[in-house]
Amino acid sequence: xxxxxxxxxxxxxxxxxxxxxxxxxxxxxxxxxxxxxxxxxxxxxxxxxxxxxxxxxxxxxxxxxxxxxxxxxxxxxxxxxxxxxxxxxxxxxxxxxxxxxxxxxxxxxxxxxxxxxxxxxxxxxxxxxxxxxxxxxxxxxxxxxxxxxxxxxxxxxxxxxxxxxxxxxxxxxxxxxxxxxxxxxxxxxxxxxxxxxxxxxxxxxxxxxxxxxxxxxxxxxxxxxxxxxxxxxxxxxxxxxxxxxxxxxxxxxxxxxxxxxxxxxxxxxxxxxxxxxxxxxxxxxxxxxxxxxxxxx
Numbered sequence: 001x002x003x004x005x006x007x008x009x010x011x012x013x014x015x016x017x018x019x020x021x022x023x024x025x026x027x028x029x030x031x032x033x034x035x036x037x038x039x040x041x042x043x044x045x046x047x048x049x050x051x052x053x054x055x056x057x058x059x060x061x062x063x064x065x066x067x068x069x070x071x072x073x074x075x076x077x078x079x080x081x082x083x084x085x086x087x088x089x090x091x092x093x094x095x096x097x098x099x100x101x102x103x104x105x106x107x108x109x110x111x112x113x114x115x116x117x118x119x120x121x122x123x124x125x126x127x128x129x130x131x132x133x134x135x136x137x138x139x140x141x142x143x144x145x146x147x148x149x150x151x152x153x154x155x156x157x158x159x160x161x162x163x164x165x166x167x168x169x170x171x172x173x174x175x176x177x178x179x180x181x182x183x184x185x186x187x188x189x190x191x192x193x194x195x196x197x198x199x200x201x202x203x204x205x206x207x208x209x210x211x212x213x214x215x216x217x218x219x220x221x222x223x224x225x226x227x228x229x230x231x232x233x234x235x236x237x238x239x240x241x242x243x244x245x246x247x248x249x250x251x252x253x254x255x256x257x258x259x260x261x262x263x264x265x266x267x268x269x270x271x272x273x274x275x276x277x278x279x280x281x282x283x284x285x286x287x288x289x290x291x292x293x294x295x296x297x
Contacts, residue, residue, distance in 0.1 A: 005222035007032030010083035012075060014066050014123060015093030017044035020143075020189040020210040020236075024090055027214025028221070029057035034083045038062040038075055038093070058083070066093055067114050072122035076130055088221045089127035089140045091120040091164075098153050109156045116160035120167065124182075128175055137179025139221040142168050144184045144232055146243070150279040161186075165232055169245065172230030181229040183220050186243060187213040188236030208237045216240060250274045 011028050015021045017039035028035050029052045037052075039045040042063045049059035060082045065071035079086045095115045097108035124140055131138035147154050148162035164184060171182040189210025216235040219225055234241035252270055254262055275285040 004030075004032035005218060005224065006088070008034070009087035009221070010034045010036070010079050010085055011088035011090060011221070012036040012038060012062075012079050012086060012123070012127065013090040013092055014038045014075075014119065016090075017041045017048055020187050020213055021090075021092040022048060023189070023209075023211030023214040024092060024217050025052065025059070026211065027218050028088070028090075029055065029059065031218045031222075033088060033221075034058035034060075036060045036062050036075065036079045036082070038064060038066065040065070066119040066123055069122045072119065073126045075123065076126040080130060085134050085136070086127050086130050087136070087138045089124060089138070090217065090221075091123055091140070091142045093119055094143065094157075094160075096154075097156055099155065100153050101155050104155055112156035112160050113163075116157075117163045117167075120164055124167075124171065128171070128178075128180055131180050132178045138181075139225075140171065140175075140180065140182040141217055141220055142182070142184040143187065144168070144243075145186045146234065146280045152279070165243075168232060169230050176229060181220075181226070183225075183228060183230070184232045185213060185216060185220070185235045186232060188234070188239070189213060210236070212236045 006028060009032070011033040013021050013024050013028065013035060016025050016035075016037040018041070021039070025035050025037055025048060035052065035057070037045045037049050037059055040063060042061065045061045045063070049061050052059040060078065062075050062078055064075040064078065066075060076086055076089075093115060095112060097104075097112050099105070099108055120142055124142070127138070127140065142164050144165045145157070145161040147158045148165055151158045168182055168184040175182060187210070188208040189212070213236045216233060220228060220233075232243035232245075234243055250270065252266060272288060275288070277283065278285050
């Protein structure tokens with residue numbers, strides 16, 4: 001990378017030692033950012049830190065547990081202690097406990113929501129508080145996924161990624177007055193975590209180089225993207241796509257309000273034609289013929 005768009009701006013990346021996080025670290029460091037490499041795999045994080053230093057960058061290894069408030073706060077403080085400030089927070093850490101609704105346990109649900117949702121919340125809150133105190137603004141990049149459109153067998157993961165997208169929209173509004181921008185990416189990348197994924201037919205997904213998400217991340221953290229906040233982008237592979245914020249579609253208005261008979265009269269005429277691509281894979285709407293119990297097929 002020739003452009004050092006992030007010269008001297010300390011960054012924290014969670015889940016950083018492998019896969020997508022590793023690509024984030026190498027691209028951030030090449031853009032001039034000192035990087036805190038946070039991961040539960042200390043050996044892998046240390047090896048990556050040595051690689052960054054060998055290339056002339058600055059890196060600090062962290063094994064703080066971002067699935068706890070104490071760990072997230074200590075992680076941010078470690079960045080400040082080592083590099084003098086925190087200017088970039090990249091919430092990348094995640095886990096999977098793929099189960100269909102009928103098979104999922106409370107423990108599996110809690111595990112995913114704690115790391116993804118609470119971890120993102122705790123890290124961002126700690127980083128944002130520090131950025132406000134510093135007075136120099138900053139950038140937060142969260143990690144969501146098209147899975148939040150609906151993804152077979154991924155109740156917990158889809159719910160977590162939807163929550164992260166919603167937090168991104170909210171934080172962008174709340175933190176703008178402090179010069180802090182908040183965006184999210186839905187990255188493509190074949191990693192140890194993603195290799196567990198199977199679609200409804202049991203097939204694995206296509207393979208993608210996880211490092212290809214790094215350039216978009218760097219750009220979103222740079223001043224060149226000062227007009228970008230509250231947005232979600234699909235990154236990785238050959239794509240750079242804007243993920244449109246959910247919004248109301250076709251709306252029927254009845255001046256005196258809707259009773260059941262009016263709904264029965266108008267609903268089937270106007271609404272089913274609006275039911276389009278469904279789920280993360282964007283398949284045509286599958287239920288126009290009705291959803292029937294097995295004995296009624």
